[in-house]
Amino acid sequence: MTVVSGKWPKMTTRDEFRFLSDLVFTRSSADHTMVSLRDHHAGTTRFANNQIIQNVDARRGILTVTVAFDRQHGTASTTDFTAGSIQDTLARAERIARVSPADPEYLPPPDPCSFPIRDTAKSETVAAGPVKRLEYANEAIGHCRMENLMAAGVVSSSGTAVGIAADNGLFGYEYRADGRFSLTVQAGDATGWSAAAHRSIDHLKVQERTLAAIAKAKRGRDACELPAGRYPVILEPAAVAGLWTWLIWSLDAKSYVKGTSPFAGKLGQVIVDERLTLRNDPDHTDLLGEGMTHEGLPSIPSVWIDHGVLKQLAYDRFTAKAEGVHAIPTLEAPALSMDGLSLHSVQDLIKNTERAILVANFWYIRPVNPRDLMLTGMTRDGTFLVEKGEIVSPVKNFRFHESPLRVFQHLSAWTAPMEAVNSETRKMLVPAVALPHFYFSSVTRF
Amino acid sequence: MSTPTWDEFAELALKRITVSGAEYGDMRIQDSHTEHMEGEDRRIASIRDVRDIGFGVRVLYHGAWGFAASSILSLEEVPRIADLAVEIARGSASVALEKVRLAPEPVHRDRIVTPYRIDPFSVPLEKKADLLLNTMETLHRQPGIARSNASLWVRRDKKLFVSTEGSHLEFDLLAGQGDCTATALYDSRFASRSFNTPHLRKGYEVIEEADFLREASRVADQAVEKVKAPAVDAGQYDLVLDPEHLSLTIHESCGHPSELDRALGYEANYAGTSFLTTEKRGNFRYGSRYVNLVADNTEPETLAATGFDDDGVQCQRWDIVRDGIFVGYCTNREVAPKIGESRSRGSNRADGWENIPIVRIANIGLEPGSATVEQLIADVKRGIYIEGHGSYSIDQRRYNFQFGGDAFWLIENGRRTHMLRDVIYHGITPEFWNSCDGVADRSFRRRYGFITCGKGQPGQSGWMTHAASPARFRRVQVIRGEGS
Numbered sequence: 001m002t003v004v005s006g007k008w009p010k011m012t013t014r015d016e017f018r019f020l021s022d023l024v025f026t027r028s029s030a031d032h033t034m035v036s037l038r039d040h041h042a043g044t045t046r047f048a049n050n051q052i053i054q055n056v057d058a059r060r061g062i063l064t065v066t067v068a069f070d071r072q073h074g075t076a077s078t079t080d081f082t083a084g085s086i087q088d089t090l091a092r093a094e095r096i097a098r099v100s101p102a103d104p105e106y107l108p109p110p111d112p113c114s115f116p117i118r119d120t121a122k123s124e125t126v127a128a129g130p131v132k133r134l135e136y137a138n139e140a141i142g143h144c145r146m147e148n149l150m151a152a153g154v155v156s157s158s159g160t161a162v163g164i165a166a167d168n169g170l171f172g173y174e175y176r177a178d179g180r181f182s183l184t185v186q187a188g189d190a191t192g193w194s195a196a197a198h199r200s201i202d203h204l205k206v207q208e209r210t211l212a213a214i215a216k217a218k219r220g221r222d223a224c225e226l227p228a229g230r231y232p233v234i235l236e237p238a239a240v241a242g243l244w245t246w247l248i249w250s251l252d253a254k255s256y257v258k259g260t261s262p263f264a265g266k267l268g269q270v271i272v273d274e275r276l277t278l279r280n281d282p283d284h285t286d287l288l289g290e291g292m293t294h295e296g297l298p299s300i301p302s303v304w305i306d307h308g309v310l311k312q313l314a315y316d317r318f319t320a321k322a323e324g325v326h327a328i329p330t331l332e333a334p335a336l337s338m339d340g341l342s343l344h345s346v347q348d349l350i351k352n353t354e355r356a357i358l359v360a361n362f363w364y365i366r367p368v369n370p371r372d373l374m375l376t377g378m379t380r381d382g383t384f385l386v387e388k389g390e391i392v393s394p395v396k397n398f399r400f401h402e403s404p405l406r407v408f409q410h411l412s413a414w415t416a417p418m419e420a421v422n423s424e425t426r427k428m429l430v431p432a433v434a435l436p437h438f439y440f441s442s443v444t445r446f
Numbered sequence: 447m448s449t450p451t452w453d454e455f456a457e458l459a460l461k462r463i464t465v466s467g468a469e470y471g472d473m474r475i476q477d478s479h480t481e482h483m484e485g486e487d488r489r490i491a492s493i494r495d496v497r498d499i500g501f502g503v504r505v506l507y508h509g510a511w512g513f514a515a516s517s518i519l520s521l522e523e524v525p526r527i528a529d530l531a532v533e534i535a536r537g538s539a540s541v542a543l544e545k546v547r548l549a550p551e552p553v554h555r556d557r558i559v560t561p562y563r564i565d566p567f568s569v570p571l572e573k574k575a576d577l578l579l580n581t582m583e584t585l586h587r588q589p590g591i592a593r594s595n596a597s598l599w600v601r602r603d604k605k606l607f608v609s610t611e612g613s614h615l616e617f618d619l620l621a622g623q624g625d626c627t628a629t630a631l632y633d634s635r636f637a638s639r640s641f642n643t644p645h646l647r648k649g650y651e652v653i654e655e656a657d658f659l660r661e662a663s664r665v666a667d668q669a670v671e672k673v674k675a676p677a678v679d680a681g682q683y684d685l686v687l688d689p690e691h692l693s694l695t696i697h698e699s700c701g702h703p704s705e706l707d708r709a710l711g712y713e714a715n716y717a718g719t720s721f722l723t724t725e726k727r728g729n730f731r732y733g734s735r736y737v738n739l740v741a742d743n744t745e746p747e748t749l750a751a752t753g754f755d756d757d758g759v760q761c762q763r764w765d766i767v768r769d770g771i772f773v774g775y776c777t778n779r780e781v782a783p784k785i786g787e788s789r790s791r792g793s794n795r796a797d798g799w800e801n802i803p804i805v806r807i808a809n810i811g812l813e814p815g816s817a818t819v820e821q822l823i824a825d826v827k828r829g830i831y832i833e834g835h836g837s838y839s840i841d842q843r844r845y846n847f848q849f850g851g852d853a854f855w856l857i858e859n860g861r862r863t864h865m866l867r868d869v870i871y872h873g874i875t876p877e878f879w880n881s882c883d884g885v886a887d888r889s890f891r892r893r894y895g896f897i898t899c900g901k902g903q904p905g906q907s908g909w910m911t912h913a914a915s916p917a918r919f920r921r922v923q924v925i926r927g928e929g930s
Contacts (some may be wrong), residue, residue: 013869044904048712055538056904057530058515058800060500079517087452089497091731096493099571101579103489130534138541138839152714153905184715191714258487258593260629260636363718364839368850368870368927371635376870378841399839399846401925423716441925442872444846445721 005147009059011161012039013200014080014173016402020081020399021061024090030067030097032108033090033167036178038062042158045133050141050151055130061161065093071102105318114299115174115291118282121159123181125177125201128157133199140183147214153183164296172292181206182423184381185217186206190394190445192216192380193361195238197421216360216382223394225443226385232356232412233438234349237420237430239379240336242280242362243404244376245425248331251304253323262373262405266310272408274308275339280331281429286419287333288427302329306337316407335429338414346432349413351389353434358384358391362400363423373403378444398440407435459503462528463610468535470506470548472609473528474756475519476799478601479594481567485578485596488586493571500799503531505844509545510538513802525722549572549698549790551759555611556851557751560620561746566600569650578626580769581658583695585628588666588671589671592636593629596662598622598653605799609854613758621645621749621894621909622652626662630669637867639669640834640852642690645895645911646747648671668853675865677926684829685871685919686822689892691832691851692812693912697896698734699875701807701912703844704766705793706775708805710784718842721875722772724785732772733879736815738915739767741776741808743792748809748911749895756803759792765805765808770880776808796907804902811893811913815885822884829857830869830924837927848872850927870927879920886915 014021021035039061046054063086064077073095078089097209133155143438145153156179163173179201193216194209231446235243255261264270278303282289290299295317304312312329343349350358360382379397386392417429452475462473466602478498484491501524503517512535516528523813582594605617623645629638635650635728641661687695687705702708703720734741745752754760757779766774777787778794796803823831834852841847854864854869891913899908 009518042904046715046903048714049544049878051543051708052510052541053712054513054802054903055511055534056513056515056802057534058502060515061798066924074493074495076497076499079499080497080519085497088550092495096495096571099494099575101490103491103573105489126710130537134537134541146645150711150714152711154534154715156904184714186711186714193715259631259634264634330917363842366836366839368835368848369868372928374839374928376839378839378846380842390755397841397846399841399848442846442848442923444843445874446843446847 004026009041011041011159012037012061017173018171019127020086022166023086024065025084025167027087027090028067028167030094031078032068034066034109036064037161037163039161040158040160042156043130043133044154044156044375045130045137046154047137047141048152050145051351052137057130062090065089067097068106069091069097069205070196071104072097072100072101072108073103073106081434095442107317107321109168109170110296112169113298115172115435118291120176120199121175121178123177125199126159128201133157136181136206140208143214144185146267149217150186151183152186154180164292166296169295172296174291176290179204180207181209183210183213185213186219187217189221190217190220191222191381195421196419197288197427198286213393217273219391220382220394223396227392228440228442230437230439232434232436233430234353234356234358234434236345236346236360236432237418238361238422239359240430240433241420241425241428242365242377242422243375244336244428244430246365246401247373247404249375251314253315255317256313257319262371263310267313269306269310269366271405272305272308276305276308276408277303277337278305279303279335280329280333281335282333284333284335284429287335289333293330296332297328299330299332300327300329302333304329335417336431337417338411338431342414342416342431345415349415349432349434350386350391352413353386353389355416356386356434357395358386365424366399373405374401375403376401396446397444399442400439401441402439408436410436451520452606454517455921456606458524459528460610462525462616463505463532466532468505468532469609471504472758473501473503474605474796474799476603476605477569478603478653478675478798480592480601481764482576483574483598485582487593488582490575490578498798502799503528504802505531505535506546507532507535508539510535511539511546512761515800517662518613541561541613546780549782549785549788551757551779551790554612554754554758554760554813556753557616559618560647564650566620566622566650567602574784577658581626581662582657584662585626585666588628590632590670591628592664596626598624607756607758609758615753615754615758619647619752621647622650624653625657625660626658626665628666628669630673632673633643635673637669637673639665639672641665644893645749645897647749647751648747668883671865672853672867675867677928678924679865680870680925682921684826685922686826686829686831687918687919688833688916689914690834690894692914692917693894694835694838695849696739696810696812696837696891696912696914697807698838698840699844699847700766701810702888704775705807706777706785707806709775710781713901721843721845726772728773728891730772731770731880732767733770734882735770736759736885737767737770738813740813741766741810741811743808745809749909750809755792755794756796757790757794759790759794761792763875764791776805778805781805795906795908801906802816804906806908807899807910809911812915812917814888814891814915817884817886817892819886819916820915822886823857824860825860826857827859829858830854830866831862832869843875847875868927869924871922871924873922881920881922882917883920884918888915890915
């Protein structure tokens with residue numbers, strides 16, 4: 001297979017972005033002008049029923065211009081980077097701003113700063129084309145075929161040029177690589193799943209994760225049905241990440257100030273087990289840290305929950321200013337850790353458990369009640385009964401009805417943080433955990 | 447040199463595909479214009495105007511697909527992308543076991559234009575901003591309202607579809623929608639209530655035909671009543687569900703399981719599969735005799751009524767569930783032959799130019815019955831009337847679901863009484879639809895659209911409309927949506 005994608009496309013460079021943004025600034029008549037860039041090139045190879053079903057490659061560059069006259073602001077975007085189109089985009093943004101009502105929450109662009117330089121542009125990922133993706137897909141499919149199982153999954157690689165600039169001298173540019181692999185193995189009615197995401201496509205551990213998904217699928221055959229109710233649980237990292245993602249999304253500071261947050265009045269108070277700490281760790285090599293945010297703020301290491309105590313909220317710039325918060329923390333690289341002696345692996349958690357439900361992953365988690373962060377969702381692709389230190393049987397999938405603010409009040413046991421990603425969450429580092437009580441409200445048919 | 451026309455770009459791409467030896471290829475060029483205005487707490491928080499232009503080339507080579515796309519529409523880029531699509535398809539073909547065979551479709555040459563009375567992009571932004579500001583002011587007039595939101599969204603898609611089979615389809619499509627939400631605070635609790643116009647393929651009249659100020663006043667009153675309402679007691683209730691609420695129930699519990707690609711395992715790694723497996727077609731009792739679910743991509747103003755899909759297949763109307771029996775799937779040209787169907791149902795759609803089309807839910811609606819809403823309620827001893835969307839979740843085969851809603855009223859002895867809060871119901875899809883024992887008549891029918899239906903890897907958003915008249919369901923399990 002010959003590949004043209006190794007040479008294509010030529011993504012927008014730092015100098016080109018500077019040229020484009022300067023072009024906008026030169027022609028802008030607004031009091032404040034900001035320009036942002038997202039030039040994204042991604043390839044995805046998708047497989048199901050042990051064969052390739054989709055093989056795609058797409059590049060989409062978009063330039064966004066935001067201008068303000070005093071407190072009247074407007075935003076326009078274009079995917080056409082020719083001078084005429086950029087001029088038109090600026091004109092559209094100015095036209096919007098001139099007729100927009102003054103926004104009492106408008107703030108000028110952030111002051112210029114030095115953005116942290118992070119190792120986000122992994123050349124092996126950027127260079128990976130359909131051949132590399134096909135190689136990984138075939139590896140997963142091959143293992144499954146040998147076991148007479150069905151594989152469905154995806155291998156993707158992407159590179160994104162991201163830029164932010166303002167007419168006050170603010171300028172940032174970063175190239176971000178992203179490689180992903182996920183696999184669902186079907187063994188009749190049973191399924192096993194595994195997934196990975198990394199800046200480096202060489203760190204996806206395709207073979208290791210494929211064998212893990214196969215083992216889960218084979219072990220999941222002939223599931224028995226247990227009644228709904230409260231059970232002790234062992235949650236694997238993906239399941240923990242699913243619950244914590246919703247907790248993180250609910251940390252909005254404006255909702256907090258307005259009284260419409262599940263955390264209202266809890267800043268500075270203990271909200272979860274006092275041994276738990278949630279950090280932003282953008283320099284961790286296994287997380288997807290970034291140098292800057294889309295608002296033009298530096299991404300910085302920070303502590304959000306310190307030994308169970310809520311320390312930070314997710315601030316927009318206006319609310320931060322109103323609340324006297326000067327350095328706005330970011331949380332794009334979440335790392336959750338637990339003090340105390342951790343166990344080595346999920347297997348060790350199982351060995352130390354008298355009776356529990358082991359959950360590999362949750363699916364379709366949605367809020368039920370934003371007041372107490374009550375969530376619902378389904379177990380998926382690996383749910384088992386553990387008794388006396390061993391997996392004794394697969395069980396039919398449960399629907400849960402729980403709040404992470406309740407179930408993470410006390411952890412029975414835990415591992416060190418591990419990589420976790422699933423189809424609905426950003427990558428995190430979280431421990432696998434054993435929890436004493438978890439409410440499953442109903443059971444499904446498989 | 448003048449800028450080439452879209453037809454000239456298309457000819458360039460099709461020539462490259464044809465000489466490559468591929469058995470099929472198509473190209474979509476799309477220019478999407480979106481205007482989105484958002485209001486929050488009495489202010490216009492953002493107005494965004496997005497122009498998104500690009501093209502995608504799809505190639506079927508020796509029974510395997512390749513697809514490439516770019517936002518650079520130029521004489522250099524078009525042949526490069528066409529060649530890349532061919533190369534990717536060749537790579538896929540080298541490992542293909544089962545070759546893709548497309549269901550035949552006549553060659554079409556047509557132009558589809560959304561009829562409209564008011565061009566949504568001609569309406570001054572000041573007028574749109576005034577509408578949202580006045581709407582939010584109306585929401586805040588009700589004491590107890592702590593927060594307000596309002597938004598307007600309009601979109602125009604100009605698109606060209608051409609295929610190596612000779613189809614040539616031009617589209618100029620509009621869509622629009624508006625909404626507002628009031629959030630009430632009371633006794634450390636908060637609750638929201640919303641008004642949504644449907645997403646429809648119309649001009650700005652979709653906004654002007656709605657009385658935002660009257661609706662804002664209503665939902666503000668109801669938000670305050672809701673936050674002060676008693677929480678529901680868990681137990682079995684009869685439910686009467688309004689059309690907006692049912693649109694989501696239909697989408698999740700009938701729409702997705704009726705996508706044939708899911709039933710065949712294509713989505714096993716992400717969106718999931720389907721309990722409506724192929725051997726059930728024609729003999730599985732999905733619902734009661736009152737349940738007739740019809741896919742209709744020909745109904746004017748609905749989101750999936752685009753004349754043709756992204757396979758170039760003409761939009762159609764067909765049965766999904768007839769007299770309670772599951773009888774039909776949503777299909778495309780690739781999967782239709784796998785169940786012995788000679789023609790695709792025309793449900794293959796891509797999210798913009800940069801994505802490959804995949805099977806999508808059609809405009810599936812619940813056919814009207816013969817009752818009035820009053821008659822449905824009159825025959826309920828202990829029940830709940832539910833309006834709008836709330837919490838929702840369903841398993842990956844679409845059996846076990848759980849829904850909330852936006853507003854709930856207790857029904858006692860045939861009368862709708864006071865509001866309730868924190869109502870959540872759950873069930874198993876075929877059991878739920880088999881408990882349906884009444885659907886209101888056509889005069890109560892309403893349509894609601896979705897533009898954020900997630901599916902596929904990379905993720906794509908799908909658009910479709912679900913119509914329904916209110917319907918009644920017996921002995922459904924209800925729980926309280928808060929922690930104990």
